[in-house]
Amino acid sequence: MESASSTPARPVGRGRKAQAAVRAATLAELLDRGYAELTVEGVAQRAGVHKTTVYRRWKTRESLVVDALAEHFTTDIPTPDTGALESDLRALAQALVQSMTDPVGKAVQTAMLSDAGRLPEVAEARRRVFADRIRRAEPVVVRAVERGELPAETDPAELFGTLAAPVYFHLLISADPAVEDTAERAVRITLAAARAGALTRSRHSAADDGEA
Amino acid sequence: MESASSTPARPVGRGRKAQAAVRAATLAELLDRGYAELTVEGVAQRAGVHKTTVYRRWKTRESLVVDALAEHFTTDIPTPDTGALESDLRALAQALVQSMTDPVGKAVQTAMLSDAGRLPEVAEARRRVFADRIRRAEPVVVRAVERGELPAETDPAELFGTLAAPVYFHLLISADPAVEDTAERAVRITLAAARAGALTRSRHSAADDGEA
DNA sequence: CTCCATTGCAACTCCTAGTTGCGTTAGGGG
């Protein structure tokens, strides 16, 4: 409480704008150069800022990247409640697709899977994001089970993984250009698998053998 | 044919062993340091070779990585023919899992998704690998359709993508430790989706609405 | 055993990470 009235110790003024510009420039460089080729001077130039300004706020190149990414770990997929499983899944899938299609989201997702994902903070953030998404998707499964749309033993984590896998695969891995119906495809697959009881907890002894 | 008898122009002798050691060291460094942190001197030391020896065979760090990866693009998933769709899919999924679980395969796959995937040669190789896998998986679908196990309009590319997506997702993206039944999970999902007609060509107007 | 292709080695240049000291500027409080 020693600087309560004047408060000159906290970062104020134009410093904020510069830092925001640096963070944005970092994401932009991540997107079109990649983590391995990202250079602090490149970021500084892109932000219209001198190199030392960057180093005054961030100790290393890695911490700069981590901080720029961390900004976007919070805003994430909401929990839909449309009254039906299919439309809930569609909302989830579309939110996923959008979160990896817009420039910033694509930069973040790509970076998390690239060499930047080896940074401990990024790896842990990635785990937190997936755990959070699974947690948010849980009510969708609960409500679908209550409606009788899904087997009672359906596992929310399995269901979310089944929904997310085709999205990640098509957008980040196979990367084929025909990606317009990515969300819809994920919904179809997840719906079929879930209804067939292929996404139940524990073991795979569920009723999936039988009617062809 | 000018050097048919003496043939001193071609690389012979111990050069081969050194190059093999360098390639192996490159993969090892890719696996436990990553592409971004990979250093030519590190590779050379690990291979028990001097830096200049590396630069005499490979012009740049990038070409070294590309060449080390390219060695493993050829050996790929074979086409199973077990007489039933489920066991065929199981064979495919297990081959996929194995190809990304052993150290070398994991290094190759991880590198292809990391910043090394931005190298044009690697990106094109990745496309070729996926296209080749889809082509190899095609007979599985054809035979399953002939047996009446699948709808006639089932798309081999969609089916392979549906099988591969959960494998990639669980092994490389979500990376949760409970990954023993990765292959089996992929089989269950793909089987359910394919039987429900969710993996047909073109549009999604197939018979997937109805029985819950 | 001999020869020469290949390797080891040292000494370079260039680029980027990261640091330091000092002069300059911007923007908020008075």
Next chain:
DNA sequence: CCCCTAACGCAACTAGGAGTTGCAATGGAG
């Protein structure tokens, strides 16, 4: 509106890895 100071710009560093070159040493094939 002016001034004060925190934050910035700038130049000049060190350290290390990419990539190159000339020369000496060596090891494998004939």
